[in-house]
Amino acid sequence: MIVSKITPQKKNKGRYNIYTFDGQKEEYAFSVDEHVLVSFQLKKGKELTSFDIQEIQYQDQIRKGIHLAANYLTARMRSRDEVKQFLLQKEIEEAVLEEVLHHLEEYNYIKDDEYAVAFVKTYMETSDKGPVWITARLKEKGIRSEYIEKAIDLFTEEREIEKAVALIEKWSTGLAKYSTVEKKQKLYEKLVQKGFQSSVISIALEEADWSPDQDEEWNAIVKQGEKAWSRYGGDTLKVKQFLYRKGFDLDLIERFIHEKEEED
Known part of the structure; x- marks a missing residue:
């Protein structure tokens, strides 16, 4: 087949429609990203085999996946697994998915080690969640164990105790109808649910102001x-x-x- 015409798409800037002529008639063949157009030196008169077209479309799928992921990543950092699930929902084929993810990591769009650190810092500083909860969420997001362990070290025991004490004193004001013993029990249970370690909760309950x-x-x-x-x-x-x-x-x-x- 011979490339007979190349036209830019009106609604998708940066994409081009490729038309071919098989000796009898001209027809639309496929569309490509501008990067793929240049990479394969597509131009009028270029001869393409079936294998050429398969390779072009394969590379175009990779470019499509990269563009989708880049837009997805503009709002906030995402883990590799989150990006993977997003691309699967966008019907990026399994055959090209790993290649897309490899490129994203190569371009530093995806960095799970930095993602884990940012995640821990954010929840440690702005939420009422403890390290157990944070660790569980990172595992759900597909972060590797070594990245989780290194990042969660930022949430030191001293910091966890300090945070637990502050939460105890904050939440206890809403438990006025209970005895001190009941308050402690309810606060213990709530801190466990929030992902604090039992040993830390016991220390925090001792350190909190129970005047x-x-x-x-x-x-x-x-x-x-x-x-x-x-x-x-x-x-x-x-x-x-x-x-x-x-x-x-x-x-x-x-x-x-x-x-x-x-x-x-």
Whole structure:
């Protein structure tokens, strides 16, 4: 086949339509990226074999994949696996996918080691997530273990304790209706869910400011105690057992029971 005509596409700048003549008629054959056009020295009168066309289209698919990925990467950094999944959704063929990813890594569009470091720094400094959660997310994104281990070292134990203490003191203000014991348990569970290490949480709970606020503790036992008093019909033993299980101090429990009995 002979290239009979080359025309630029109107809607896709940088792409060209290739027409060929087989000795009987001229017809549209395929389209190519400008880079491929130049690389293969495509011009009017050039003879192409079936193998030439396959190779041209193969290289054009690579260019298409690179362009798609480059646009995808403009918003933010992405991991190699994220880019791979994106290109698969865009129907980039498996046969060219690895070649596309290789070029992206060669051009430094994809750098999983730097991605891991940036990911750890971002979540360490701007979120309430701990290193366990961050590590799990990096694994989901297909980051290699050695990159994860090196990056997560930035989240030192000292930094993790400091962050956990700050979160404990922040979140505890929303747990006013609970006893100190219950608060600690709920905060422990919440920090585990956020990806903090158990050993670190225990240290943070010890370091956090638990200066007793008598008014707050009294208000909490009143709220819990009123419910228990109503539930157990004023059965003082059951109310005491309930409040004790909730972690309230025995002296405070006795004070509450005494005041309820005085009311009656």
